[in-house]
Amino acid sequence: MSIPERLAANRYETDEEQSHIHVDQDLARSTGTGERIIAVCPAKVYAREADGRISVEYAACFECGACLAVAAPGALEWHYxxxxxxxxxxxx
Ligand code: SF4
Structure with a gap:
């Protein structure tokens, strides 16, 4: 089974009431965290919006933790x- 086929088999139960990811926009910009989390996330959760903010499509998160490894302290709040x-x- 290919990796895309395996990923397609996963199920998501989206928490419609609260995101488990929060980006401190100022710190993300000043520390370069924004570009790093966009580049490292395999699920394409993060994107740079036209106004410069980082958007978070948290429902697609694989919970792999890669973004935490590259974020500057305080720039990203993440919990399961x-x-x-x-x-x-x-x-x-
Ligand atoms: Fe992306 Fe993994 Fe971070 Fe989820 S935990 S936002 S999948 S890098």
Whole structure:
């Protein structure tokens, strides 16, 4: 089974009430964190908007933690989704 096929088998339970990811826009800009999290995220959760802000499409998050590894302290707040929410892995 290919990687795209494996990823397609995953299920997501989206927490419609709250995001598990928050970006400090000022710190993301001043530390370069914005560009790093856009580049590293395999799920394309982050994007640079026309006004310069980083948008967060948190429902697509794989919960891999890569963005945390490249973010400057304080620029990114990330925690696992509330119980029962988030990704439900089906293949490895
Ligand atoms: Fe993207 Fe992984 Fe960070 Fe989720 S945890 S936003 S998938 S880099």
């Amino acid at each position: 989704p509330r119980g029962g929410m988030g990704i439900q892995l089906r293949e490895g």
